[in-house]
Amino acid sequence: MKLLIKNMVCDRCIRVVRQELEQLGLRVEEVRLGEVEVPAELTPQQLLEVQSTLEKNGFELLNDRRTALVESIKTLVIEEVQHLKGNKPESMNFSGYLAEKTGYDYSYLSHLFSTETGTTIEQYLIAQRIEKVKEWLQYDELSLSEMAWRLGYSSSAHLANQFKKQTGQTPGQYKRGATPARKTLDQV
16 A cells, blocks of 8 residues: 655655654555555554654645645655756656656646646746755855756756846855755745
8 A cells, every 4th residue: 555645855754754654563665755655455543543643743644636646746856856866867858757757747737736836846846956056055065057967957057047036146145144044845
């Protein structure tokens, strides 16, 4: 049985969910961002316990197919941008990648995502990229050109323009300390 879970955005989330479910006495086969595989159907009582435990840790058990699909899109974006998984072939655009991974037409995904979240997939993707750039700037890990290349921008100027549009600051200003707090990935 596959359980779909909202707000799983990092490896630490995977560890927490696994530990919490195992403490409930459940055998967990696999945990990935946004989903958990357990070997058998859960009883209604077990589902309530899982839901309660997840909520105490800031997660949410998803029962609605539409909400689960939106969370799946968010997970794919986060894996590609924040964790630099590189699962998307370079020759494929992001809309094609999402359609292939979810099995749905991109126009349906786009409409659903906008309706459910109030933002477009493109805006969400940009916000995730900007948060990654903030992280790199904060830790002074890469040049702007390297950041642009890793995130798939056509140039460092394009990245800098998008950064300023999103944050109101240039990357240099952000790096020098006029930095507002970064957002957690589930708040982007």
